[in-house]
Each structure stands twice: as structure tokens, then as C-alpha cells.
Amino acid sequence: MTVSDAGEFGLLARIFPRLPQGPVSLLGPGDDAAVVAAPDRRVVATTDLLLEGRHFRQDWSTPYDVGRKAAAQNLADVAAMGAVPTALLVGLACPPTTPLTWPEGFADGLRDECGLVGASVVGGDLSKSDAIVVSITALGDLSGRPPVTRSGAGPGDVVAVAGRLGWSAGGYAVLSRGFRTPRALVEAHLRPEPPYACGPAAAALGATAMCDVSDGLVADLGHVAKASRVCVEIDTKVFEITRQMSDAALALGQDPLRWVLAGGEDHALAATFPAGVELPPEWLVIGRITRGEGVLVDGETYANGGFDHFR
16 A cells, blocks of 8 residues: 555554654644644754655665654754754655555654654654655754853863764665675664763753764864864874774775764764863763864864765
8 A cells, every 4th residue: 555545644644643742742743733832932943854865765774764863863953952852843755656654664763763852743744756855843942051052162172972973984884885784883874873861961061062963073073163263173092993893894995983083974962061071971072172273183184074965
């Protein structure tokens, strides 16, 4: 049975029961618009697109994988502001011949990823298209704290990272060569695991700047450097290259350190903190903020440090 067989409203009837409704969802899917509580009286908002063939491939990813990834990359952006994710709005366009199991599996993936942070899926839109297109808008609550932006880093701050780096890039490299192992790297690419709780926790610890690592560590810290008008200095000696990463890189003729520095889509959190702040073990100090501009890796400029959609 396809989505065309079910029709728009038949498809919605199958999807709605799968969508989580948390405490902020005052009026969920089914009306002209949703009503979402905003306890802080401010709302953090972000949006992303996923295009079949560009951001995911059906021969690599299950519908469930796509749902998890679509939610994760948006929820991570909310956490990177120091906020708690509260709600998603989801747009889905697909060919009419798409099996009904695809949007059902996709909705299940959304549900399970949102379940990690207690977020609701409060509404969205459906449309027909030649390929599958997913659009996600995520909302979040600051819980009374100021947002942690990219522009607050200052000389003397330390730079730290929470979450995995290079795993997704390693998984992409493996899949691109037609392999499915090491499974841990492949799974990291298909279903990233952002450290959601570390975002609000970093804000509470006094983080001066923060971003999620979606386009590559060097590239994303470059945004912090530019917004804060400082230099970010990274020390690569502190990075752990796992045995799975080193073995896969050796087999593929690639450099695992490049996956760490330039690979994106792990959705780790990178933040700066005042010197002397005692950080919990989830955070790894990788460098410092100095006067100047740009990003230095072991004292040198690092070329092609991340992903650019139009390059």
C-alpha cells in the first residue's frame, strides 16, 4: 500500500498516533496550527532541510534512521543555544508511490529521538514531490537563562567539546566505499547521538559561546572565532582516535584526524568557558581562545576544515 492509496488524510491518520505529545503541547496536530506553551516567554527556533540524495540515501538509511537524524540535527541546534528542546514541526514531501511504511517508520524515528529530550511533534505539512524532502522546525525553552551564542568567547577562555567527533565522517567514508563495517561508525553517520543535556548544563556552568558541530569542528569553531572576534587555538594531541577509526582510515587510505577536524554531522557541542571553571567529564578541553582571528590547529592554519553546501 502506498501513500497515494491512503490519501493525505489517511496518511495523517496513520502518522498522528505515532507522534509524541509532551507537556508543552497545548494543542497538537489536527488543527490549522498548534499551540505550544512557552514557560520562559522566549522561544528558541531553528530549521533544517533534508533532501533525498543530498542528506540521505535510501539504500543506506531506513525511514527510521532518517527520522532519528532529522530530529537530532535540529534538537542539537536548540541544545547548542543552552536551551531545552520542546517541540518539532515537520514537513514531509514524497512521491505518491512511496510505500506507507516509509512515513510510518520516519514518524517512529522522530518519536524515539524526541523521546530522549521529552520534545513533542506538534504539527507540520504533507506534499507530493519527485523525491523525499523533509523540513524540520525545532523550538526550545531557555529556562530563564540567556541564550549562549557564538559571539561571547573572549581571550583566556578554554575551548571544550562534548560528544563524538569524526565518527559520522568515518561512517560516511565507509559507506561511500560500499562497506557496512565498522558498524559503530556506520551507525554514527545514520543516527547521530548529540549530547543534548550538555547544552543547558554548559549554559548553567557559564559557557561564553557555543555551537553544534554539524559542518566540521574547524569550520564551526571558525564561526565562533568570527562572531567573537578572537582566535581559536586547537591542540590535536588531546583527541582520542579510536581503534575502529584508525583501522577504517588505514583500510580506506584516509586520515582519521581529518575526520575529527573537518567531518561534520556528529552534532557534538563545542563551547568556550572562562578559565578555571571545573568542567564535568563529558567535556574535553581541546584548546583556548587568544587574541587574533580565525582558527589555528597546532599553531597552523588548517585548510578545508568543513562542509559548505555551495562549494
